[in-house]
Amino acid sequence: MKKRIRNFIITFLLCFPAAVIVFPVLFAFSGVFMSGYELKQYLGPVLAGTEGMARWSLIPQMPTLSPLTALLIDSPQFFVMFWNSVKLTLGILAGQMLTGVPAAWGLARFSFPGRKLLYTLYLVLMLMPFQVLMLPQYIVLDRLALLDTHAGIILPAVFSTFPVFIMYRFFHGIPEEVLEAAKIDGAGNLQIFLRIGIPLGSAGIVSAMILGFLEYWNMIEQPMTYLKTRALWPLSLFLPEIGLEEAGTGFTAAVMMLIPALLVFLGGQDYLEQGIAAAAVKE
Amino acid sequence: MRKKKIRKKHSWAGLLFILPSLAGVTVFTLIPFADVVRRSFTAAVTGAPVGFGNYRTVFANTAFRLAASNTLRFTLICLPLLIVLSLALAVLLQNLLFGKNLLKSICLMPMAVPAASVVLVWKTLFHQHGLINALLEKAGLAQVGWMSSGYAFGVLVVSYLWKNLGYDMILWLAGLAGIPTEIYEAARVDGAGEWRCFLSITLPNLKSSLYTIAVLSFLNSFKVFREAWLVAGDYPHQSMYLLQHLYSNWFRDLAFDKIAAAAVVTAVVVFALIMLLQRVWETD
Numbered sequence: 001m002k003k004r005i006r007n008f009i010i011t012f013l014l015c016f017p018a019a020v021i022v023f024p025v026l027f028a029f030s031g032v033f034m035s036g037y038e039l040k041q042y043l044g045p046v047l048a049g050t051e052g053m054a055r056w057s058l059i060p061q062m063p064t065l066s067p068l069t070a071l072l073i074d075s076p077q078f079f080v081m082f083w084n085s086v087k088l089t090l091g092i093l094a095g096q097m098l099t100g101v102p103a104a105w106g107l108a109r110f111s112f113p114g115r116k117l118l119y120t121l122y123l124v125l126m127l128m129p130f131q132v133l134m135l136p137q138y139i140v141l142d143r144l145a146l147l148d149t150h151a152g153i154i155l156p157a158v159f160s161t162f163p164v165f166i167m168y169r170f171f172h173g174i175p176e177e178v179l180e181a182a183k184i185d186g187a188g189n190l191q192i193f194l195r196i197g198i199p200l201g202s203a204g205i206v207s208a209m210i211l212g213f214l215e216y217w218n219m220i221e222q223p224m225t226y227l228k229t230r231a232l233w234p235l236s237l238f239l240p241e242i243g244l245e246e247a248g249t250g251f252t253a254a255v256m257m258l259i260p261a262l263l264v265f266l267g268g269q270d271y272l273e274q275g276i277a278a279a280a281v282k283e
Numbered sequence: 284m285r286k287k288k289i290r291k292k293h294s295w296a297g298l299l300f301i302l303p304s305l306a307g308v309t310v311f312t313l314i315p316f317a318d319v320v321r322r323s324f325t326a327a328v329t330g331a332p333v334g335f336g337n338y339r340t341v342f343a344n345t346a347f348r349l350a351a352s353n354t355l356r357f358t359l360i361c362l363p364l365l366i367v368l369s370l371a372l373a374v375l376l377q378n379l380l381f382g383k384n385l386l387k388s389i390c391l392m393p394m395a396v397p398a399a400s401v402v403l404v405w406k407t408l409f410h411q412h413g414l415i416n417a418l419l420e421k422a423g424l425a426q427v428g429w430m431s432s433g434y435a436f437g438v439l440v441v442s443y444l445w446k447n448l449g450y451d452m453i454l455w456l457a458g459l460a461g462i463p464t465e466i467y468e469a470a471r472v473d474g475a476g477e478w479r480c481f482l483s484i485t486l487p488n489l490k491s492s493l494y495t496i497a498v499l500s501f502l503n504s505f506k507v508f509r510e511a512w513l514v515a516g517d518y519p520h521q522s523m524y525l526l527q528h529l530y531s532n533w534f535r536d537l538a539f540d541k542i543a544a545a546a547v548v549t550a551v552v553v554f555a556l557i558m559l560l561q562r563v564w565e566t567d
Contacts (some may be wrong), residue, residue: 014375014382014386021389024393024404028406030372046407046412054417076516102303110298129505129506131526131527132546132553136312136319137315137548138534144307155307159304170537175417189296220399224512235397236397254403255373257399258397279499
């Protein structure tokens, strides 16, 4: 009984930080259903410099879908940017699957001279911030004439070593006996990888893909540095261009960008947690 | 002996699996980075060797000093704050009977929220006539120029904490799950209280997690640039002018010699930190 009461108190206390954490998201969602008039009333002091202070209500007084329809019907730009985001993210993830999964398998399950060195190299590269790689990648993209193209954003990201590291951890955990048994049955290296490695390591692959999706859907630095043509921009660069004057469009576009990420998050939360935790456990 | 033989036989096949990835890494990262190291010792336009000239220019640059000291200050304030808060959350959450999963989801959610999606929210909250100042006014307190004074730095700290608290909490929970429950049971039998258990069992057992979490948090701290840039643009208030701003501004000005030297310096610092982490991993 005493334990239950204490539990109740802790839960109750934790509700405050939780409320603070959720607030920005609720805020963005509530903005979607507000009419331009209501937004102006609340945010006038921020938007137009009218007297007084901004106010907000998480529940719109007169819920409306007009900003949503305006965005979806009247701004073809939005669709172009949304599609750009999808293309970039999926392109990167597909490339990471093709090259990263075998690389993780090779690092995790084979021993050859230099393996340790390669592992350290991948770890170091995974941890390098974009600012270190900004100029090097610019130089390559320039040489390959890939600046200001989607391929120029996708290709360097495909060879990010982060997913390799995550999947490595999962492949590493597969018991040796399983593979030995397959070897005795005469399975070759490729067969073992495809028939045993991939199915048994699938949790790691999914984890890496979810972490990757959240990262690249939110990508800002790379497109900002390498894409000059506005028509190629992803949503993440387009949104900040919508000023407070068009708050209705702004909130709606923001939520449209948020929804795919939230769906991936909710659908894959278990894998996401496993992926995060994979980095915490030492080898 | 036989096992060793099997391993040896398969050894080069492993490299074949890695080859496509390694080829890409070499082309897109290794070779160009080597080129940047070379460039950091040459003049941008003529390509003439200048020795450590670029490095001297960078370290003497006032913008670099400002950005470096802001970045350092940001790290020194945020890391301990984030690490302690997320540990507290993890420990509290671990023992919960109900609502555990919901609270966990909520704390982790900001990780999924693209920075661009909340930029309007941030702007309305921290504007001079925004919601936070409105609250302050109601409470009879003075208004604060959040984005136009030293408080901008605080906004940055809050953004970083908001985004990373859940991530670090999951890392701590993984560390906590690795502590055998028998130790706690034995200690309780000996009459140790909650607090005593926390100090004598939980904390010492989390030591190796601490290093990992510190390094990962440090590296995630570079990404706070997204929020900073979205809210305040290329030239924010000087209290939140970070190395990331400086690099992207130099890049726009095509000051490649300075960026090359600065990138090498950053790489060396990060590399040293990682090596430190690896030694810690290996020793315990």
